[in-house]
Amino acid sequence: MRASQCSIEDRIRDYAAGIGLDACGFAVAGPVSDAAVAAYDRWIESGANGCMEWAARYREVRNDPRLLLEGAQSIVMVAMNYYPAVRQRPDVPQFAMYAYGRDYHEVVRERLHRLAQFIKDECPGAECRCCVDTAPLRERYWAQQAGLGFVGRNNQLIVPGRGSHFFLGAVITTARLTPDAPCTLSCGDCMACENACPASALTGGIAADCRRCLSCLTIEHRGPLPQWVGVALGNRVYGCDECQRVCPHNSNATPCTAPEFQPSPEFLALTTERILAMDQTDFSRLFSHSAIKRTKLAGLQRNAESLAPSSISPDPSPRGRGA
Numbered sequence: 528m529r530a531s532q533c534s535i536e537d538r539i540r541d542y543a544a545g546i547g548l549d550a551c552g553f554a555v556a557g558p559v560s561d562a563a564v565a566a567y568d569r570w571i572e573s574g575a576n577g578c579m580e581w582a583a584r585y586r587e588v589r590n591d592p593r594l595l596l597e598g599a600q601s602i603v604m605v606a607m608n609y610y611p612a613v614r615q616r617p618d619v620p621q622f623a624m625y626a627y628g629r630d631y632h633e634v635v636r637e638r639l640h641r642l643a644q645f646i647k648d649e650c651p652g653a654e655c656r657c658c659v660d661t662a663p664l665r666e667r668y669w670a671q672q673a674g675l676g677f678v679g680r681n682n683q684l685i686v687p688g689r690g691s692h693f694f695l696g697a698v699i700t701t702a703r704l705t706p707d708a709p710c711t712l713s714c715g716d717c718m719a720c721e722n723a724c725p726a727s728a729l730t731g732g733i734a735a736d737c738r739r740c741l742s743c744l745t746i747e748h749r750g751p752l753p754q755w756v757g758v759a760l761g762n763r764v765y766g767c768d769e770c771q772r773v774c775p776h777n778s779n780a781t782p783c784t785a786p787e788f789q790p791s792p793e794f795l796a797l798t799t800e801r802i803l804a805m806d807q808t809d810f811s812r813l814f815s816h817s818a819i820k821r822t823k824l825a826g827l828q829r830n831a832e833s834l835a836p837s838s839i840s841p842d843p844s845p846r847g848r849g850a
């Protein structure tokens with residue numbers, strides 16, 4: 528078929544694939560469903576957003592992405608695989624896999640800007656706004672609406688057949704694009720992530736409890752960690768992959784090929800002693816283009832100090848320690 532005979536949606540999809548975006552779908556820009564708003568409100572009102580105070584702000588915008596771009600008609604959702612081809616040795620402090628390479632904000636944003644320019648070229652007069660985890664946009668909700676996958680019990684977007692190791696990004700646009708069918712799959716009876724969570728953060732029935740989630744605590748929390756965390760932490764020094772590791776949808780995860788997400792030899796060689804000996808210059812050199820800068824040097828060293836020598840093991844620590 529000649530390019531001119533392809534639909535605009537197929538041309539955008541092809542372009543997205545050509546710049547290394549692994550999935551692309553379309554949704555109508557409009558209000559978030561009442562059920563999704565109510566679920567989010569329950570999560571905030573229960574206090575489960577914990578130290579992520581920003582999650583309670585801009586609720587009106589979060590519930591209607593048209594407030595992010597005047598005249599918005601469509602949301603183009605994309606997903607980019609980050610599952611690493613090379614993993615850390617299990618006997619060194621573990622970083623969540625999404626943080627192995629370059630900061631996804633930089634990598635995905637650069638691709639989104641190219642995609643937005645393509646949309647503008649194809650749809651003269653269209654305006655676009657790119658979002659990658661920085662605007663108050665419910666990316667996982669919109670990814671499901673755009674047919675990319677479904678939101679699992681572990682709060683990750685699960686791409687059928689490919690798993691959950693994906694970064695999400697959005698181009699909100701005034702171009703009117705034909706939407707895809709929302710994904711209607713679900714976790715069914717599976718409880719693997721809830722049962723495996725070392726901090727019992729998935730048991731409340733209202734998404735993850737950030738007051739307990741090791742990912743939130745090791746990255747977002749400032750100040751000393753609650754005492755119980757040291758036991759639950761095992762050898763995780765930044766983030767936690769446990770609820771993705773046990774997910775059956777990740778059994779067929781394919782390593783990503785994006786060079787930006789490949790870990791450096793220096794990163795792979797990090798030990799607890801090396802982290803504790805870092806100064807700010809060293810930290811900035813290693814992590815200024817990494818998501819790890821989020822926790823700052825003080826946070827990373829606090830986490831490293833919390834690793835019990837006896838817990839250096841690939842296995843998760845016991846569950847359910849009281850806060």
Ligand code: SF4
Nearest residue numbers: 724740741767769770
């Ligand atoms: S990231 Fe870790 S601590 Fe947080 S919900 Fe998942 S398994 Fe639990």
Ligand code: SF4
Nearest residue numbers: 679680714717720774
């Ligand atoms: S482990 Fe099971 S319950 Fe959890 S997200 Fe995966 S499929 Fe859903």
